[in-house]
Amino acid sequence: MSALLGLRPEVQDTCISLGLMLLFVLFVGLARVIARQQLHRPVVHAFVLEFLATFQLCCCTHELQVLSEQDSAHPTWTLTLIYFFSLVHGLTLVGTASNPCGVMMQMILGGMSPEMGAVRLLAQLVSALCSRYCISALWSLSLTKYHYDERILACRNPIHTDMSKAIIIEAICSFIFHSALLHFQEVRTKLRIHLLAALITFLAYAGVLMMILMFSFFLPWLHNN
Structure with missing residues (x-):
C-alpha cells in the first residue's frame, strides 16, 4: 500500500x-x-x-x-x-x-x-x-x-454516430465475429482463445475505420456507379 x-x-x-x-x-x-x-x-x-x-x-x-x-x-x-x-x-x-x-x-x-x-x-x-x-x-x-x-x-448514449451507420457497422462486426467463432471450432482451445481475443481487439479498433471507409469512399462510389 x-x-x-x-x-x-x-x-x-x-x-x-x-x-x-x-x-x-x-x-x-x-x-x-x-x-x-x-x-x-x-x-x-x-x-x-x-x-x-x-x-x-x-x-x-x-x-x-x-x-x-x-x-x-x-x-x-x-x-x-x-x-x-x-x-x-x-x-x-x-x-x-x-x-x-x-x-x-x-x-x-x-x-x-x-x-x-x-x-x-x-x-x-x-x-x-x-x-x-x-x-x-x-x-x-x-x-x-x-x-x-x-x-x-x-x-x-454510447452511439456517437447516426443510428443507421451504427447498425450497419455493428452488423458487420457481429457477422465477422460469429463467423470466425464458427470457423475456429476445430482449432485447439488455447489457440482459439488467443485468436478470438485478437479478433475482438481488431474489431474494437477497426469498427471506426470501417465506418470511415464505408461512408466516405465505398457508398459514394457505389452511388456514382
Missing part, C-alpha cells in the same frame, strides 16, 4: 482499477469452483455458471470504460486492455456463453435446448442488473477520481 501511495495520482487510479478487475476475476473463479463442486442439478448449475460469467464480464467492462478514460490520449492502451481481458475472460469462462447472441446461435444450431437457452438468457439478464448495482455501490466509495456514485446511473 505504501508503494502505491508513492505513485502519481493517475498511476494510482490505474492500479486501483486494474486491481478491482482482477479481484472480480478471482472472486468469480472461486465461486465457479465452488458451484461446480456443490451444484449437481444441470439447470441450477447452468444458471449459476452463466450468472457468474456474465457478472464478471459486465463488471470488468464497466471498469474497463473507466480505464479507457484515464488515458484516452493513447488508444493503444485501451486496445491492449481489451486484448488482455478478452484473453482472461476466454481462459476463465470456458463453458459459458456470457452473451445472448451466443446462446441464441447455439439454440439455432441445435446445440442447446430452448429450455436451457431460456435459463441461460435469464441468468445473463439478472446478472447484468446485479453487476450494475454492484458497480454503483463500489464506485460510490470514490476509490479513484473517476469513481462517483452518479456515473453508473447516468443515462448516456
